[in-house]
Amino acid sequence: MITPSQTVGPFFGFALPYDGDWELVPEGHPGAVTITGRVLDGAGEPVPDALLELWTGDAGTRGALGRGGAGVSGFGRCGTAPDGSYRFRLAPPARPYAALLVFARGLLKPVRTRVYLADVPDPLLGSLDPARRATLLARPEGQDVYRFDVRLQGERETVFLEF
Amino acid sequence: MTHPPYLHPDYASTVLRAPSRPPLEMKEDPEAAELTGPVFGHGEVDPLDADLTAGHPGEPIGERIIVTGRVLDAAGHPVPNTLVEIWQANSAGRYAHQRDRHPAPLDPNFTGAGRCLTDDEGRYRFVTIKPGAYPWRNHPNAWRPAHIHFSVFGRAFTQRLVTQMYFPGDPLLPFDPIFQSVPDPAARERLVSTFDLDVTEPEWALGYRWDIVLGRTPMEDA
Numbered sequence: 429m430i431t432p433s434q435t436v437g438p439f440f441g442f443a444l445p446y447d448g449d450w451e452l453v454p455e456g457h458p459g460a461v462t463i464t465g466r467v468l469d470g471a472g473e474p475v476p477d478a479l480l481e482l483w484t485g486d487a488g489t490r491g492a493l494g495r496g497g498a499g500v501s502g503f504g505r506c507g508t509a510p511d512g513s514y515r516f517r518l519a520p521p522a523r524p525y526a527a528l529l530v531f532a533r534g535l536l537k538p539v540r541t542r543v544y545l546a547d548v549p550d551p552l553l554g555s556l557d558p559a560r561r562a563t564l565l566a567r568p569e570g571q572d573v574y575r576f577d578v579r580l581q582g583e584r585e586t587v588f589l590e591f
Numbered sequence: 592m593t594h595p596p597y598l599h600p601d602y603a604s605t606v607l608r609a610p611s612r613p614p615l616e617m618k619e620d621p622e623a624a625e626l627t628g629p630v631f632g633h634g635e636v637d638p639l640d641a642d643l644t645a646g647h648p649g650e651p652i653g654e655r656i657i658v659t660g661r662v663l664d665a666a667g668h669p670v671p672n673t674l675v676e677i678w679q680a681n682s683a684g685r686y687a688h689q690r691d692r693h694p695a696p697l698d699p700n701f702t703g704a705g706r707c708l709t710d711d712e713g714r715y716r717f718v719t720i721k722p723g724a725y726p727w728r729n730h731p732n733a734w735r736p737a738h739i740h741f742s743v744f745g746r747a748f749t750q751r752l753v754t755q756m757y758f759p760g761d762p763l764l765p766f767d768p769i770f771q772s773v774p775d776p777a778a779r780e781r782l783v784s785t786f787d788l789d790v791t792e793p794e795w796a797l798g799y800r801w802d803i804v805l806g807r808t809p810m811e812d813a
């Protein structure tokens with residue numbers, strides 16, 4: 429009797445984003461890293477109306493909605509910009525990965541994946557051939573910045589997961 | 592199958608956005624981050640956020656309604672203290688969003704976004720106005736039936752649900768490719784709220800009831 433999913437549609441932008449939603453830790457937090465990238469469709473075009481949610485698996489000490497003050501939160505949300513880009517600032521997660529959900533107009537249900545910050549021995553990574561595994565690996569890019577693109581469809585389609 | 596497929600060509604935007612490979616089925620892992628989810632504190636959500644008719648200088652135009660129900664897990668147990676977010680068009684079918692080009696009036700007394708936490712019995716309750724139908728460009732003469740967008744967290748990231756609630760008897764439902772994307776007619780009907788005279792408040796607002804049932808978490812024996 430589960431309630432079916434429906435698309436988030438194009439008009440969530442005035443409702444779901446909130447102040448500091450992409451900042452799991454405040455600016456200047458020691459050791460903070462940034463995950464950034466773009467969401468791309470099957471034609472390689474940016475998806476300007478996607479909503480991403482990141483979850484590290486640990487609630488932490490900072491409010492998930494009320495971002496005031498110091499501390500660490502495990503949850504973040506970011507709507508994509510016109511160029512399809514998003515970003516999250518977070519403390520390095522305890523696990524080698526953070527869980528990621530992507531909602532968008534044209535997605536009748538979200539896609540879920542994982543952002544791995546390191547290519548470590550891991551049952552999921554180990555089950556994939558190198559080309560598919562590469563879609564789950566964030567690429568270090570400068571100091572404390574990792575690039576992770578989500579390709580919804582096509583040749584280098586991101587590995588999506590079902591639980 | 593409860594959920595719609597990714598690819599539903601009648602809804603044109605799915606064609607370039609639907610993944611072409613089926614999702615990889617995860618092996619059971621009690622340590623997986625996805626088996627937990629964010630917890631929201633009552634201090635983070637203002638109780639006034641559940642009244643979409645408040646917070647503006649005047650009353651919005653439209654038919655005042657109450658929308659209430661329970662968030663349940665697949666075993667029928669209530670999910671308390673979980674975040675429910677809603678957004679909707681105004682009574683003329685226009686969103687307070689800069690990309691909405693529908694030439695219908697904006698209402699200075701209505702934004703159309705609300706949120707609340709479920710109570711100890713999993714109940715949520717919003718006061719709002721009935722949204723209008725609106726046109727979209729999916730196909731010639733395409734109109735979305737009146738709907739309220741819902742976002743629900745649940746206990747685990749695997750239960751995360753974004754969906755839409757519809758109204759009973761809406762003549763646009765048979766023509767809507769988004770509603771019709773749900774393959775099982777019985778599952779589709781679970782997206783339609785019920786008019787409820789017990790929720791209705793005399794001389795004030797019509798009441799609609801709509802329960803939301805989240806998927807099981809992988810470690811549950813539901």
Ligand SMILES: [Fe+2]
Pocket residue numbers: 437439680735738740
């Ligand atoms: Fe809508």
